[in-house]
Amino acid sequence: MAKIKKKGTSGQAKNFITRTQAVRKLQISLPDFRRLCIFKGIYPREPRNKKKASKSSTGSTTFYYTRDIQYLLHEPLLNKFRDHKALAKKIGRALGRGEIKDAARLERTQTPKITLDHIIKERYPTFVDALRDLDDALSMLFLFANLPSTAAIPPKTIALCQRLCLEFQHYLIITHSLRKSFLSIKGIYYQATIQGQDILWLIPYKFVQRMEGDIDFRIMGTFVEFYTTLLSFVNFRLYTSIGLVYPPKFNASSDDQGAELDAFTLEGKSVAEQPKNLINGASATNGTTHATTADAQAEADKLTNLDEPSEDREQGEDLSDDRAEEITATDAIDTFSPTADDADILPQPAPSNEESGALFTPFTFFLSRETPRAPLEFLLKAFGSKRVGWDAVLGDGAYTTNEGDRSITHQIVDRPNLPEGALPAVPETKPSPAQKHANGETDGAADDDEKEEESSNGRLRPGTRVPGRIYVQPQWVWDCVNQGKLLRPDLYAPGATLPPHLSPWVKAKRGEYDPTLSLAEQEKEGEVEAAMLEDGDEDVVEAESDEEAEDGVDEQIEEETGMKIAGSESEDEDEDEDEDENPEQDEEWGGISDEAEDLEDPDVQHQRELEAEALGQRLTANQPKSEDETRKNEAKMKTKAVAKRRREEAEELERQKMMMSRKKRKVLEKMLYGNEKREEEAEKLRKKRRALEKAAQMI
Template sequence: MARMKKKGTSGAAKNYITRTRAVKKLQISLPDFRRLCIFKGIYPREPRNKKKVHKGSTAATTYYYTKDIQYLLHEPLLNKFREHKAVAKKVARALGRGEVGDAARLEKTHIPKIKLDHIIKERYPTFIDALRDLDDALSMLFLFANLPSSPHVPAKTIALCQRLCLEFEHYVIASHSLRKSFLSIKGIYYQATIQGQDILWLVPYRFVQRTGGDIDFRIMGTFVEFYTTLLGFVNFRLYTSIGLVYPPKFNAKSDEMGGELGAFQLESKGLGTNGDATTNGGEQRTITSAEAQAEVEKVAALAASEPQEEDAPNGATVPGDDENTDKIDTFEAVAQDADILPQPQASNDEIASLFAPFTFFLSRETPRQPLEFILKAFGCKRVGWDGILGDGAFTTDESDPSITHQIVDRPALPAESLPQVPSAPEDKNDNAAPRVQWPRSTMPGRTYVQPQWVWDCINQGKLLRPDLYAPGAELPPHLSPWVKPKKGEYDPNLPLEAQEREGEAEAFEEEEDFEEEGEEEEEDESDVEMRTTDTTNGTKAILDRGGSVEAGEGMDVASGESESDDEDEEDQEDAEEWDGIESEPESDVSDGEAARRQHQRELEAEATGKTLEPPVVTAKSKNAEIRKKAEKKRQQEAEEKERQKMMLPRRKRKLLKRIEYGEEKRDKEAEALRRKRRRIEKAQAAANALS
């Protein structure tokens, strides 16, 4: 006879364990258990069948894999947690006795230091694995770098996050790894490509942050502790991969004055023993030793001994120094009917030096930190700003003639609303010193743009027209570079004619005309009511003044007018019937009915000897005809699709129905957006016509 198995000892019941049992098994407190699970990357699991796991109970319980908890039994951090708990008991006992000095000594010398180096190596066996998990780490650290200090978030943690984030930004600037950026409601999104991995992180805006009381900063602090260790390892590996010394030199005085990126001085590992290169705020100077110079001369001699263009065998040409070999090849079609091949985009080197030849000046109202980071990441070496924004600027003089672009974000104000500008001081040569007083005066030869111009340029990989982003101009739509418009969706960059369906514009014009006619009818009705009220009031006034109105006098006049009006209306209706004109518009009848009526008109005209005048084609009738043809075409396509669906199995038919529901919903949303845009454009055209 086979041995009976006890219930709850195998299968799903053995694979899962509750959190209470896990804490008892590890013999640690619940906060330490949560902290350990975050460090090790162990998260709760949801079993498929809770009854089998928890002996028939379906109560809300947190479960973990049994193998994960078994794996935690051998973690060295468990001993550190127990040592910390023992020291905490001693500190509490000393404070209870009033021995404050002993408590401070115990806390300073006996609290164990927790290091997470071995956990980083376990969770990320390769460097690519660490880069793939860097998105959440950067977003969390940039968030804490912008938080104010509080009892829950100490200033030491904020300073550490700021230093690591600025070091990472310096690497992105030095390696030109930044690719795209987007301004959203949550903050600024950045995407960098590092060693083939796309890293996307979010940086919040620098507003005054108010931390609520419902946020568990202990859990977030545990993540920050792990992420700071991870980013420290990653920064070290990234710096050494491009020949930079890590950690870079940090100028605390410049950082106190708001230098941020300018507070770090990058050092490059030289070729020789004494070779060294330093970079301060994006500007680099190189100091080479004699041995390094000898190596360079040796390489140059070898290059000079190679065959030049005239010495190339078989008539082959060697590209010279004057030729640009970085130009991208273009694919041209050989035959007239050949396929059009997609052309390659700009190279990474061209995009990385997008702002290299320019000198930028940031006005006081613009966000200095993101603009400085983006401009330097795309090749700009000279970025200046007002001295009130912090230290590290290329220039703080707004009138510097070397400035080519100035970024402003102020509305265009009329001249009478601006304050009076004091006269500029004169120098010894009696020449007025040039000084910029924007928006009253601008420097000649300088381009003034709004901040969105920088983001749109880097997302499209080219310099856009600056006049579209002039101060006070209506900016083009700022769209996410990661969302590509699909077929049928609304695209703000395309004109309405390129994306609307057939007959949609005509239907919109008809609706607008119908609304205008309705408004005119309402106005006419209100005028009739006003005239009727005036007549009644006039008759009442005559009676009040003592005037006499004979009985039936007013009624006879009114009845006579009504009878004449009725006769005129009957004669008019008879004439309309004779002329073959129907009150029903032609756009609301079928094609066969319209042809029959036209034939009837021709017969009547032939019987009376009149010449039938061709119908007047108005814009309204033309739009109605186009809309009618488009609706008929769509109806035929829908009928053909319904016939095709009848041949499908029931399961696929239901799936197709769900797909069509989503497409119809998307089309309605896109049509609503196009209608809104058309109304706005129509209102703007009317306003421009009036002005």
């Protein structure tokens, strides 16, 4: 006789364990269990059958893998948690006896220190694994870096998050690893490519945050504790891989004045290991120079000025002008265009770090006071700009705080253009001309003093435009970065209606509305004429559509019953055949011309009589039609032709579907249904855009 199996010893009951059983087995509290699971990356699992997985009669809701809990039994952090629990009992006992000094001494000297280094090494065996899991870590740390300090979030945690995030941004600036960015409602999305891994994270806007009480910051704080350790390892590896000293030097006084990125000073381990943009001794953050010996600097200059010999020069051959032009022409990135309209879109090659990092290199930017300084500074420096200035009220570390500096090529503003009389007059505080003459001052000296005062102040009067400087809105920076080229600045001028800011990760599919293209490139055949008829003569369109529907019903009845219906097209065709058989009768009876038919319409006749009476002319039968009527008639004819062709295509598709199997026909119907919904949505958006463009033309 076979041995009877005991319940809970095999199957899902053995593979899964409830949370209560896991806490009892590990002999720790529930908060410590949650914290340990977050550190080790162990999450609840959902069994296929909860009744079979549960060992009790009550329905359990949270299950874990039994192997994961057994794996936690050998975790060194369990001893730390138990030591912390024993210390809490000692401190509570001392406070109960009134020994406050002893309790403080115990907390200061015997508190166990928890390190997560071994967990980082266990969860991420290779550095690529850490980079793949960096998205959530960056989003969480940037979120906490922008939060205010409260009882649940200590200031040390916020300061640590800010320091690690700024260090990571410095690496992206040095290596030009940033690729794309997008402004959304949630915040600003960034994407960087590090060692072939695409990392996407979100940075919230710097608004005043209201801390709600329904958020469990203990759970989030546990994630932050793990993510700070992870990002510290990642930053150390990234900095050492390009020859930089980690951690970089941090200026606390400059950070207190709002320097942010410019509070850090990057240094290389040695001249040979320094990156290319640090060999000349210039910092990549704010242009400050590092102290290097003259010999080392001379050797570095020699190395950087050496040209790599080409094969032609090694053979003693000189490059001709044609050869040089051919070489320079092949430096551009190849683009793969589809060979046909229905062909697949091939992925385009991405630019290298040097090409993408040189987008804003030759320009000097100045950020106005109303613009977001932190994201703009990060983007501009990550794409090559070494000279970014801003107003002194935005913080320390600017390249220049003088708005009237002549070296500034681009100024980013986010305020509308104001007319000359919109601003109040500046109060007169200068001495009168009589006083100037009494003091012996001339007009030239007064102008020089005014210029000196303006340059020393560093601010221009609102609405002032410096000749030769390009003024753009902040969106210009993001759109240039996403498209990888400099766009027309006149489209982003202050006060101008900006083009749509689209996500760089969403590509328009076939049949969907694409706001980057014009209406003429994506409108269907006959769509413009149908829209024109809807705007001008809706009643005529409805009547024609009803007639077409009736004709279709009559045709269907004729096909099914074989009977002819009076007034149908088949009867008209028979009459046409009879007329063709008797051409003499047609010659004798001239019939009614098209113009006479038009005159029979009472509305058209009345309109022509009114126009002729207003002009003082006599209405004749051969009066030419107006341009609007001609255009409408052409639109009607084209709309009818397109509708007829589409009806024929639909009938042909129905005949083809009859030859398909039931399974394939269902798949095709689902596909056609989805395409139809997409086309309807795209047509609605095109209709809205057509109305907006028409309203703009009327204005």
